[in-house]
Amino acid sequence: MIKQDISKYKHIWVFIEHDNKEIARVSFELLSKARELAKDLDCEVHAFTVGEKVEQFAEEVFKYGAKKFFIIEDPFLKDYITEPYRDSIVYMIEKYKPEIVLIGATTLGRDLAGTIATVLQTGLTADTTALDIDPKTKNLLMTRPTFGGNLMATIFCPDNRPQMSTSRPGVYKAIEEPVKGEIIREKFKFDKAKYTKKILEKIIEEGEKVNLGFYDIIVSGGFGMGSKENMKLVQELAEVLGGTWAASRKAVQAGWAPQTRQVGQTGQTVHPKIYIACGISGAIQHQAGMKSSEIIIAINKDPDAPIFEIATYGIVGDVLEVLPKMIQMFKEKLGKA
Amino acid sequence: MHFLVFIKQVPDAAQVRVDYETGTLIREGVPAIINPFDKHAIEAAVRLRDQFGGKVSVLCMGPPMAEEALKEAMSMGADDAYLLSDRIFAGSDTLATSYALWAAANHIIKKTGPVDIFFAGKQAIDGDTAQTGPGIATRFNVPLITYVIDIKKVDPEKGTVEVVRLVESGQEVIEAPMPCFLTVEEELNKLSYAPLPYLIRAAKTPVTVLNSKNTEIDPSFCGLKNSPTKVKKAFTPPKRERGEIIEGETLDEILNKLYEKIEPVLKEMGKV
Numbered sequence: 001m002i003k004q005d006i007s008k009y010k011h012i013w014v015f016i017e018h019d020n021k022e023i024a025r026v027s028f029e030l031l032s033k034a035r036e037l038a039k040d041l042d043c044e045v046h047a048f049t050v051g052e053k054v055e056q057f058a059e060e061v062f063k064y065g066a067k068k069f070f071i072i073e074d075p076f077l078k079d080y081i082t083e084p085y086r087d088s089i090v091y092m093i094e095k096y097k098p099e100i101v102l103i104g105a106t107t108l109g110r111d112l113a114g115t116i117a118t119v120l121q122t123g124l125t126a127d128t129t130a131l132d133i134d135p136k137t138k139n140l141l142m143t144r145p146t147f148g149g150n151l152m153a154t155i156f157c158p159d160n161r162p163q164m165s166t167s168r169p170g171v172y173k174a175i176e177e178p179v180k181g182e183i184i185r186e187k188f189k190f191d192k193a194k195y196t197k198k199i200l201e202k203i204i205e206e207g208e209k210v211n212l213g214f215y216d217i218i219v220s221g222g223f224g225m226g227s228k229e230n231m232k233l234v235q236e237l238a239e240v241l242g243g244t245w246a247a248s249r250k251a252v253q254a255g256w257a258p259q260t261r262q263v264g265q266t267g268q269t270v271h272p273k274i275y276i277a278c279g280i281s282g283a284i285q286h287q288a289g290m291k292s293s294e295i296i297i298a299i300n301k302d303p304d305a306p307i308f309e310i311a312t313y314g315i316v317g318d319v320l321e322v323l324p325k326m327i328q329m330f331k332e333k334l335g336k337a
Numbered sequence: 338m339h340f341l342v343f344i345k346q347v348p349d350a351a352q353v354r355v356d357y358e359t360g361t362l363i364r365e366g367v368p369a370i371i372n373p374f375d376k377h378a379i380e381a382a383v384r385l386r387d388q389f390g391g392k393v394s395v396l397c398m399g400p401p402m403a404e405e406a407l408k409e410a411m412s413m414g415a416d417d418a419y420l421l422s423d424r425i426f427a428g429s430d431t432l433a434t435s436y437a438l439w440a441a442a443n444h445i446i447k448k449t450g451p452v453d454i455f456f457a458g459k460q461a462i463d464g465d466t467a468q469t470g471p472g473i474a475t476r477f478n479v480p481l482i483t484y485v486i487d488i489k490k491v492d493p494e495k496g497t498v499e500v501v502r503l504v505e506s507g508q509e510v511i512e513a514p515m516p517c518f519l520t521v522e523e524e525l526n527k528l529s530y531a532p533l534p535y536l537i538r539a540a541k542t543p544v545t546v547l548n549s550k551n552t553e554i555d556p557s558f559c560g561l562k563n564s565p566t567k568v569k570k571a572f573t574p575p576k577r578e579r580g581e582i583i584e585g586e587t588l589d590e591i592l593n594k595l596y597e598k599i600e601p602v603l604k605e606m607g608k609v
Contacts, residue, residue, distance in 0.1 A: 001433075001563040019506070082481050107504050111483045114471030118435060123565030126431075126466035141569060147463055148350040151362055153571045160565040197480040197517070200499065201510040211505040216606055242608055259486075259524040260503060265351050265462055266373055266523050273606060274599065285351040291577055295602060297595070303582070312580040313595055322588065329592050333600075334608060 001160070002121045009161035012038055013098035014066065015089075016049035016057055017108055020078065023057055025214065026104030028174035030167055031064035033131060034102060035177060037140070040133035046070060046098065050088045052078040055183060062181035064174065070096065070184045076192065079202075080108055084195050086115045088188040093120065095186070098162050100140050102131075105166035106211060113166045123157035124164040129171050129271075129292075139163070148265055148288030169213045170271065212263065216273040217243025220263055220290070223250040224279020224300060224319055231256045233323040234278055240330045246270070248280045264289035279319040282307025299323070338391035338493060339450055340382035342415065343438055343457040343473065344375040346399050346406035350462045355573045362573075371406045374458025376413070377525045382456050383414035384526070385491060391453075392416040394445055398426060398438055404544050411539035412531040419445060423548035428561025431464075435472025436558045442473070444552040454491075454498065455518040459484055467520070474518035482511050483520045491515075 012034045017024035027047075034045040047066035049057070054071045061069050072088045093101065093116070101116075103109040105127045117124035130143035134156065140163040143154045157163040212218055219241065221234035231251070238245040247257030249264050263270055265285040275293035280286060282298070282305055290296070291310050298311035301318045308314045315322055330336070349370050354363045371379075382393045395410040397403050398421040407418035421441045429437060446452055455474065460467035467483070474481035487501035489510070499512050503522060531539075549556055557563060583598075585591040603609045 001558060001565060082483075086475075107484060110467050111471065111481070114431070114466075114468040115475045115481060117468070118432065118472040118475040121432065121565075123430065123432060124468060125566055126464075126468055145574070146465060147348075147353050147362060148465075149574065150350070150353050150355050151571055152574050154569045155566050156569050157566045197482070197511060197513040199509050200512050202506075203501075203508040203510070204506050214505075217608075259522070269465075273602060283351075288351055292574070295599060296580070297599075308582065309579050310577045313598060314580060314582040315591055315595065316582060317588065317591075322592075325588050326592055329589075329596065333596055334603075 004160055006161045009097045009099040011043045011098050012045050012100040014047050015103040016047050016061060017104050017106060018051060020052050023060060024104055026169035028064050029172040030102045031066055032175045033172040035065045037131060037133055041138060048092055050077050050085055058183050063176050063178045065177040065179050066181055067179055068182050068184055072186045072188050076190050079199050081197055082111055082115060084190055085112055090116055090119050091188050092186055101162040101164045103166045105168045109166050117164050122160040122162060122164060125155040126166050128165045128167045149292055212244060212246055212268045212270045215244040217241045218246050218270055218272045219243060219276045220246040220280060221251055221278045222248040222280030228256040237323060237327050240327055240336055248286050277307050278323060280307055281305045338389045338453045340385060340393045341442060341452045341455050342378050342382050342395045344395055344397045344406060344410060345372045345461045346397060346403040347372045347461050347463040357576055371409055372458050372461045374523060376528055377523055378456035378458050378521045379410050379413050379415060380526045380528050381488060389493060396441060407544045408539050411542055412536045414535050418544045419547055420544050421547045425549050425556045425559045429559060430564035430566040431466055431468040431472055433559055433564040435469050435476060437554060439473050439476040440554040441547050441552055453515045457520050459520045459522055470520040480513040480517040482513060485519045485521045486524050
């Protein structure tokens, strides 16, 4: 392990994830959480990012309490590519020495964080769901689910800086607290011949966002839905509720939903405010991906289905009868009829 | 061509139960399996080997019992299997693990020749970190491509690969020079049944054991003591209690009761 003088590191840095047009919501959530941590550490919250056009984000970032916004703008950073993003970010981190670096645990964030931490030879805790400061040592305490959510582990990084964590989207509330911030523009000289990986094509699925973690309501369909056609009921209910839809492994294997929407051990792990399981029996493998949801509503005609063991509210009935009525009811109640 | 696949033996996380009295995991009787994502990495490497020739090496860090996982990898078609096993690795975090695997892979490369494509599963189902693969790729300083769902083309003459990876907004088609490092999703391929010749070869071929004595691994980067992250405590999350089955004379009544229960939450979320 590399020995460091950790006293030189100060302030909390939050990575601003973006597509050069819009900031990912998790970045605001992390800025808000970082303000709480900064109080305990008596330090400031700073935001940082790199990209083609990122200065445009300054106002929004300051609205969430970042006192400084460190940026590198370069046309070379038009698309997210691991290596140039890593190298330019590492340059800023080595120059300014933040004590803590927080990154959203998105596809991009998880791709980026592991490689940055390796270059910096520091600790990284993946996919955390709670962040606290140890009152005695002032170390960052990072708590994360492991073993399919069966065990929680609190991790710390006592002797290396920065302390790094990727944090799950949707865990912290994004709360505004505007400050007058300062933009700090850095430059990085890319040795372009070094970066040989390139994006040939981007296939954007319009309205088909695949990161289920972005949604606070997920309506999920299982084998009990009976057919691909019937999965439309799941999609419709999700739309009425302003959430997204997902599926169990069995439904995916039957070809009723793409694998990108699979919840469970070999799919995505989700923890929305409301998870509605439709015709899902609730095998342990499925539960591993959704049992940390705040409210679980289960609809299943089998009263002995394991899903009822963990459901907050259960309806014993045929999904094909319940869902159409439910869609109609929510349309009326939510004023979408 | 030479394909090197990093695999991990994991307890089948889905079968791990919690003892709420003691707050520990019950691992007894839980089968150890090859991490499901890693199996698809092996499958992909074997198919490329069958197409282009060359060999598939598989490397696993773990206790002696992880030999089983390597035997299974050979029964899936891998040619050479290496077990990296030494007490000095105990308690390694992802940074220390990626160091050890990188150093062991360098040893394999020195003995058997350069690697064209490195493979790993996108993450392990026990730790779920998705950090070790990127860590190894970074140490090799080769292009990293995570969440791969399709290998469209491997061009040995041009020395490039063309793959499709999953991202939040959809998919990206990436071209990268070899050597490169791919971490793969389950939907990359369908696993084949192990053909008999592979099973026979797996039974006959010994697993090469690597450790701190027979490689150039520097112990000062290994194990708990040399891992930047440490576990402060582990605990079981509160048990989810069985909730309420909503009953009523009619479906309308049931649904209205349900709505009343979740209305405050919907309001808080700004849905109402």
